[in-house]
Amino acid sequence: MVWPHGFDDLRAAAKRRLPRFLFDYVDGGSFAELVLARNVAAVRAVTLRQRVLNDVSQTDLSTRLFGQGLAMPLMLAPIGMGGMLRKRGEIQAVRAAQASGVPMVMSTVALCSVDEVMAAAGMPFWFQLYVAKDRGFVMDLLAHVQALGCPVLCVTVDLPMPGPRWRDQRSGLSGPPGLIGQWRRWSQVAAHPRWALDVGLGGRPHMLGNLAPIMTGHVRLNDFLSWSGRNFDPSVTWQDLAVIRSRWDGPLVIKGIMDPDDARRAADIGVDGLVVSNHGGRQLDGTVSTAEALPAIAQAVGDRLTVLADGGVRNGLDVLRMLALGAKGVMIGRAWAYALAAGGQAGVSRMLAQFAIELRAGLAFTGCDGIGDVGPHILARPPVG
Numbered sequence: 001m002v003w004p005h006g007f008d009d010l011r012a013a014a015k016r017r018l019p020r021f022l023f024d025y026v027d028g029g030s031f032a033e034l035v036l037a038r039n040v041a042a043v044r045a046v047t048l049r050q051r052v053l054n055d056v057s058q059t060d061l062s063t064r065l066f067g068q069g070l071a072m073p074l075m076l077a078p079i080g081m082g083g084m085l086r087k088r089g090e091i092q093a094v095r096a097a098q099a100s101g102v103p104m105v106m107s108t109v110a111l112c113s114v115d116e117v118m119a120a121a122g123m124p125f126w127f128q129l130y131v132a133k134d135r136g137f138v139m140d141l142l143a144h145v146q147a148l149g150c151p152v153l154c155v156t157v158d159l160p161m162p163g164p165r166w167r168d169q170r171s172g173l174s175g176p177p178g179l180i181g182q183w184r185r186w187s188q189v190a191a192h193p194r195w196a197l198d199v200g201l202g203g204r205p206h207m208l209g210n211l212a213p214i215m216t217g218h219v220r221l222n223d224f225l226s227w228s229g230r231n232f233d234p235s236v237t238w239q240d241l242a243v244i245r246s247r248w249d250g251p252l253v254i255k256g257i258m259d260p261d262d263a264r265r266a267a268d269i270g271v272d273g274l275v276v277s278n279h280g281g282r283q284l285d286g287t288v289s290t291a292e293a294l295p296a297i298a299q300a301v302g303d304r305l306t307v308l309a310d311g312g313v314r315n316g317l318d319v320l321r322m323l324a325l326g327a328k329g330v331m332i333g334r335a336w337a338y339a340l341a342a343g344g345q346a347g348v349s350r351m352l353a354q355f356a357i358e359l360r361a362g363l364a365f366t367g368c369d370g371i372g373d374v375g376p377h378i379l380a381r382p383p384v385g
């Protein structure tokens with residue numbers, strides 16, 4: 001196989017490999033998918049200043065976030081059901097991330113449990129929490145990941161309920177009900193035998209390891225979204241976040257902030273970081289893009305906590321753009337999901353290597369020696385908003 005070279009190639013390879021309902025699950029957004037497109041367009045619209053005749057022979061991509069050294073300022077964003085993309089997909093991804101010196105944020109709704117990932121990876125990963133209605137379960141889970149040694153907790157706050165994702169209904173992930181939906185999924189699986197052998201037969205596709213204590217009965221894949229709608233808590237407030245803050249000893253990051261007022265409130269509660277994120281355009285459609293929201297948020301709280309960002313980042317130069325807009329680190333979602341689907345652990349490793357090449361080149365062309373040099377001064381135009 002000719003190795004795919006960029007995001008579009010990885011996406012195309014993932015599309016060939018995955019049953020349509022899974023590809024659409026990753027690829028899609030909510031409502032009319034406007035923000036999904038806007039995230040990408042806004043990152044690409046960020047223009048940089050080309051600077052010359054600086055000695056950039058020793059560009060240094062490394063950085064420190066929350067006391068941890070990173071080979072580059074990049075993290076694999078939490079992706080629910082990532083294990084559906086390749087057999088034991090989360091384990092493959094976390095191994096690739098660790099080998100590349102960047103953190104992976106393990107989703108609450110990963111297929112593999114945190115114990116399984118920890119046993120396989122041998123090194124701690126960051127953990128992402130969705131707050132379930134059963135708070136006893138939530139606190140037990142927190143204590144468990146803390147005992148496992150997960151260094152950073154990332155609480156996702158932009159999912160009081162799942163956004164309406166019509167693509168998932170059309171392609172069969174969450175609809176139509178009954179035999180028609182089942183037939184739709186089975187025919188897609190049958191048309192993708194490599195996936196069927198690897199994940200459908202070789203993996204355990206119906207297992208969401210971390211939720212086992214509260215998933216009573218057999219929750220099938222197509223019921224999962226409605227299950228999460230019933231079991232994740234839309235009544236979560238800042239008070240709950242304060243409780244989590246008091247229970248979690250290590251760095252606490254909240255993910256899904258799009259407004260400077262919310263960012264200030266998070267800083268007041270004492271979180272250590274936030275992720276400017278609209279869930280990759282999967283929740284509120286009609287909001288601004290993350291690249292548009294980022295500068296004002298970094299301005300509002302950048303001196304009080306660590307501002308991270310995600311959404312629409314498709315290559316290493318996009319990482320540089322987000323850093324120039326004020327982020328100290330950048331999460332990537334669909335890029336690693338497609339790389340995993342296309343090439344497993346090796347696919348994620350190669351994608352990360354490519355991001356590093358592009359980021360290093362971007363630093364050199366903008367006259368930066370290292371990540372610490374990046375700032376708004378490398379922007380050709382001041383950020384809007």
Ligand SMILES: Cc1cc2nc3c(=O)[nH]c(=O)nc-3n(C[C@H](O)[C@H](O)[C@H](O)COP(=O)(O)O)c2cc1C
Nearest residue numbers: 026077078079080107156279280311312332333334
């Ligand atoms: C298939 C898929 C599943 C996701 N699952 C989660 C999740 O379980 N928890 C979470 O906090 N965010 C989740 N997200 C959002 C990502 O963490 C991230 O915010 C988003 O993908 C960034 O945008 P990008 O895909 O354009 O890079 C998911 C995104 C996708 C595409």
